[in-house]
Amino acid sequence: MKAVWDHRRASAGSGRGRRMRGLSMMEVLAAMVIFSSSAVVLFSWIGQTSDRLSKLELEQRRLFAELAALDYLRTLNPMQKPAGEAQLQQSINLSWHATPVADPEQVLISASAPGIYMVQLYKVEFQVQLQAARPGDEVPPQSLILAGWKQTAEVRRELPFQYQ
Numbered sequence: 001m002k003a004v005w006d007h008r009r010a011s012a013g014s015g016r017g018r019r020m021r022g023l024s025m026m027e028v029l030a031a032m033v034i035f036s037s038s039a040v041v042l043f044s045w046i047g048q049t050s051d052r053l054s055k056l057e058l059e060q061r062r063l064f065a066e067l068a069a070l071d072y073l074r075t076l077n078p079m080q081k082p083a084g085e086a087q088l089q090q091s092i093n094l095s096w097h098a099t100p101v102a103d104p105e106q107v108l109i110s111a112s113a114p115g116i117y118m119v120q121l122y123k124v125e126f127q128v129q130l131q132a133a134r135p136g137d138e139v140p141p142q143s144l145i146l147a148g149w150k151q152t153a154e155v156r157r158e159l160p161f162q163y164q
Contacts, residue, residue, distance in 0.1 A: 058137060061130060062130075062137070062139050065088075065092045065128045065139055066128055066139065066142070068088045068089060068092050069126060072094060073094075073096065073126060073144065076096070076124070077148055077150075078122035078124055078146050079118075079120055079122070079148025079149060080148070080150065082098040082122070083097045083098065084096060091130060091132060092130060093129040093131065094126060094127070095126065096125065096127075097124070097125050097126075098122040098123065098124045098146070099123050099125075100121070100122055100148075101121045101122060101145065102120060102121040104119065104120040105118070105119055105120070106152070107119055114153075115153075116151055116152060116153040116155060117150065117151055118151075119147055119148065119149045120148050120149075121146075121148075122146050122147070123143055123144075123145055124143060124145070125141060125142070125143040126142060126143070126144075127139070127141045
């Protein structure tokens with residue numbers, strides 16, 4: 001029995017019959033190289049994505065500021081208020097200056113009947129400024145053409161469509 005036991009012990013101690021448990025140093029190093037390469041690519045992609053997101057956020061702020069300015073200017077009568085400033089929302093300042101681009105004309109109701117309004121076209125140059133803006137947040141100056149108007153005659157109340 002002792003001979004059988006020694007034979008099993010001898011074969012268990014040799015490298016042929018014994019299985020190794022765990023990882024070798026080369027396998028660990030290879031896994032670390034693969035992991036670090038993947039991490040570098042991943043972090044580079046995350047950095048590019050966050051940079052793009054910050055640029056998109058800035059562009060979104062600019063566009064919303066421009067939309068708010070255009071919405072305000074849509075109600076502006078440049079003949080009555082050719083220059084001015086306004087605060088839109090809490091973080092947007094608007095300034096404008098209007099200059100006439102055509103002569104004023106009387107509005108006609110029909111081919112020969114003058115209306116009660118005088119109209120004139122204006123070039124309105126405006127600047128939108130964002131409060132708490134970072135460098136690069138500036139919105140470039142812009143311009144648009146708006147119609148100005150003013151009432152030049154009173155409507156008579158006795159008969160419809162008669163003017164003084």
